[in-house]
Amino acid sequence: MQREVHVNEEGNIDLPLPFREDPKKLPNNRQSALNQFYNLQNQLQHKPQMMEEYFQFMKKIMERDQASSVPEDEIDADNAWYLPHFGVYHPKKQQIRVVFNSSAKYNGVSLNDALLQGPDQMNSLLGILLRF
Template identity: 40%
Template sequence: MYNHDYNETLAQEETEWSEEDKTFMDLMANKITKVNGRYQMPLPLRNENIKLPHNHIMAEHRMAHLKRRFSKDPEVMQETINKGYAEEAPKINTDIDGRMWYLPHHGVYHTTKKKLRVVFDCAASFQGFSLNNNLLQGPDLMNSLVGVVLRGIISIFQS
């Protein structure tokens, strides 16, 4: 009787993907590779031909701030390097026009756990551009909380 009166609860919770979601999933399905035991995937750019401004100045400013912070407690950074969690960045050609973006990041040190966690700032903007604004978001693959609760309630009444 319950199922007959409230049959919309039996319908699957399926949402249609946008064109951007489909593009994102197609990119991830076809471009993920495994290199030296680690998975690598491309950045899901909205536009493959995007030209970003050279944000080297912003990266150097953030690096100077980090250097000041770590100079107060050099053991934390040395331990991070010794464990292999960080390494010196290789020298690279910085003449790549519009195809390079320095990803700002900072460390958050947990005093109780004695661990350093790296936080990447993809929302950082430089000359009106940010990495977040140029990346595909991808589909929401999580179940809705309302749907999970309703299915749980229905299963209780059905048993």
């Protein structure tokens, strides 16, 4: 992991994902992600307002370089993992939230399973009550 850390053109530090083991052991889930995308596409065709907001969100993350298109020569790579996504609305807000589903399983494996878990940032209920 230390070999892959570098500073990008904007001066930000780029870090790789913290994999538990070699990421090349992940199965290529392209077909599963495509099936989920086709379901999303059908859902959006029936909801034009949601489709417009979804496209605007995706356009925004592409413009900010938070996401990019997969190069043609890497589409069927053995060590590729495709992150499925879908949109939801909060009952009290009228803004779409796109969820990138890293817990989606393929052949019994998800991206969350392959990554190291960070520390728990939540305060324990017991600790809160004791401080109160």
